[in-house]
Amino acid sequence: MALPPRKIKSGGNYYNKWKRDPEKWNPTEESVWCELQLQILGDFEPLTFDIDQDKFKEEMEPYKDSWVPYLQREGVQNNREGLLLVGLEGDAPTDSLSMPEAIARTGKFLEETDFNTPTQLYKDLTCLHPLLDYWEGLGRTMLVKANQGGFFPPHRDNPHLTRNCFRVVAFIGSSTNVDSYEWILDDRRRNIVAGKSYYIDTRKTHRTHSWEDDSIHLILNIPKTWANVQKLMSKLRYS
Numbered sequence: 001m002a003l004p005p006r007k008i009k010s011g012g013n014y015y016n017k018w019k020r021d022p023e024k025w026n027p028t029e030e031s032v033w034c035e036l037q038l039q040i041l042g043d044f045e046p047l048t049f050d051i052d053q054d055k056f057k058e059e060m061e062p063y064k065d066s067w068v069p070y071l072q073r074e075g076v077q078n079n080r081e082g083l084l085l086v087g088l089e090g091d092a093p094t095d096s097l098s099m100p101e102a103i104a105r106t107g108k109f110l111e112e113t114d115f116n117t118p119t120q121l122y123k124d125l126t127c128l129h130p131l132l133d134y135w136e137g138l139g140r141t142m143l144v145k146a147n148q149g150g151f152f153p154p155h156r157d158n159p160h161l162t163r164n165c166f167r168v169v170a171f172i173g174s175s176t177n178v179d180s181y182e183w184i185l186d187d188r189r190r191n192i193v194a195g196k197s198y199y200i201d202t203r204k205t206h207r208t209h210s211w212e213d214d215s216i217h218l219i220l221n222i223p224k225t226w227a228n229v230q231k232l233m234s235k236l237r238y239s
């Protein structure tokens with residue numbers, strides 16, 4: 001099911017949202033602690049989790065034909081697919097994984113932390129368990145595969161101080177390095193190394209583009225708690 005073309009959103013609605021429900025949009029003390037600490041770390045920080053790519057390939061073999069289209073828009077060609085690792089209760093790895101599609105299929109507003117149930121694919125990909133099992137809980141977590149020409153247009157992910165998750169991304173596969181996959185964050189192209197993982201400040205404007213097939217990204221939404229920020233800091237490559 002393709003969704004209607006994406007609208008360019010104005011940031012002005014935050015004011016209206018806050019006016020309507022200040023309780024929800026005023027950050028807690030813990031939220032401010034977390035954001036200040038994350039900001040100190042940087043916006044594209046390598047972590048010490050490395051992915052065993054041979055094992056990943058082997059464990060993905062039963063799923064190699066299961067990839068589902070990722071957020072296709074009417075009239076737009078965008079070659080990207082995905083599989084769910086942490087979804088809504090009862091979700092299969094092949095249920096639609098983008099937030100707009102999940103909202104469309106459930107008919108209700110969802111937050112990243114509403115996705116809290118590991119799928120069978122999570123259980124089967126044991127090579128990812130050191131990274132996935134490390135945190136105190138996970139929100140919506142998925143594999144996204146960008147093929148040649150696949151892209152994400154400029155956007156921010158939850159830029160408000162009250163966001164309830166931060167993001168860690170691991171890049172998997174031979175087509176996932178700085179030459180084959182462009183990740184522009186805050187107007188700068190970033191030095192992605194295949195098999196490595198990063199804390200990425202996705203509150204900043206970013207856009208991506210794949211020049212080759214089979215560029216796989218593991219995207220984790222990690223609940224933004226002081227405990228998880230301390231955990232993140234304990235896995236920085238440069239501490």
Ligand SMILES: [Fe+2]
Nearest residue numbers: 155156157202
């Ligand atoms: Fe994003």
